[in-house]
Amino acid sequence: MKPLDRKTEIINCAAKLFKEKGYSAVTMRDIAQALDIKAASLYNHIKSKQEILVLIVIEIAEEFTKTINEIVLSKTTTIQKLEKVIQLHIDITIRNPEALACLNNDWMHLTDKELTYFIKMREDYEENFRNIIKSGIASNEIKNINPEVIIFSMLSTLRTLYLWYGKKKGFTESSLKNNMSEVLLNGIIM
């Protein structure tokens, strides 16, 4: 593995700590100590504690936004779109669970234009999801249940996958995806 530059190391390390204790409870001295340097040295690489949070959260949020846009535009069935959305969440969870924890728990500590930008992306994401569900109901692929309940139920599961992944052994990425799709789409009752 190529040695990451120091800024990336700091961000990854911070993300791990943020996941464990939350943004506010982690001090610059905590981050420094985990890297075995002094807090002041961090400022050779990053502008502020805020910047670390922004770099962690915004990048992931943009990836979600970009990908769901592509999914909406793809010419496939509703079910296939939903499976792609499940795949998207699993992908990112496996690749970067710490950043995902951050995005879920610490986004409210963003400020100013980044906060606005984040909220906008989040709303757009949910709106795209809502449109997938609605057109699935219209085409009789999905039951005529209140779309908000469906969106909430699926998203709350997918968004918190990071809490669970890693603790449970014996899942390959594809077996996880298959199990998850089955449960979320077809339910659990015989």
Place this chain on the structure above:
Amino acid sequence: MKPLDRKTEIINCAAKLFKEKGYSAVTMRDIAQALDIKAASLYNHIKSKQEILVLIVIEIAEEFTKTINEIVLSKTTTIQKLEKVIQLHIDITIRNPEALACLNNDWMHLTDKELTYFIKMREDYEENFRNIIKSGIASNEIKNINPEVIIFSMLSTLRTLYLWYGKKKGFTESSLKNNMSEVLLNGIIM
């Protein structure tokens, strides 16, 4: 409404702030200001910031623990047990969404014996849930899917209901319960 005693007012007020910004980001001065008094005055009613967190989190955790124990012991079908669990989460969400947010996001800021106690309750809760699912699979009421996936999927939705309840209008408690049961148990596909 009977006037709550001051300690309860403080705890409710703190819970609301903790929900918005998280335990660590809320200062005693924030709580005091929201009650229009000075921070030092809080200490006439509570011992410490920690005590506030403990009082919020432990009470709710005990209610979950107690109720799921009763559900496990009840002589009903697996499906009815699961519906009771859904009902439990909806009940508490409606009654005290702030405390639930706290329990979900700030439990890791408990310390010493309360932290241990909380983690034990959480594990017990999941173990009870797991047993309901397993016996449902054994009796052919529930599909033979990996129980961990089912537990995770249902619990992640139920645990984060507080995020959603209040934002969405037009749900009575019972219509919410019916919709939720349908989606979680039978899925969304036609």
Place this chain on the structure above:
DNA sequence: ATAACAAACTAACAAGTGTTAGTTGAAAGA
């Protein structure tokens, strides 16, 4: 009227916060 109490206050503290300034030693490029 007096005593007792509840619940607010002011003032202060020690420890911890993010951050800046200026310095140093080692590595890399000319």
Place this chain on the structure above:
DNA sequence: TCTTTCAACTAACACTTGTTAGTTTGTTAT
């Protein structure tokens, strides 16, 4: 070899944190 750059350092800052001590004030019980 000389010089620039990088990434660490020490020292300090202004401010915020949870908390304590001691005091005041209004209400209630004797």
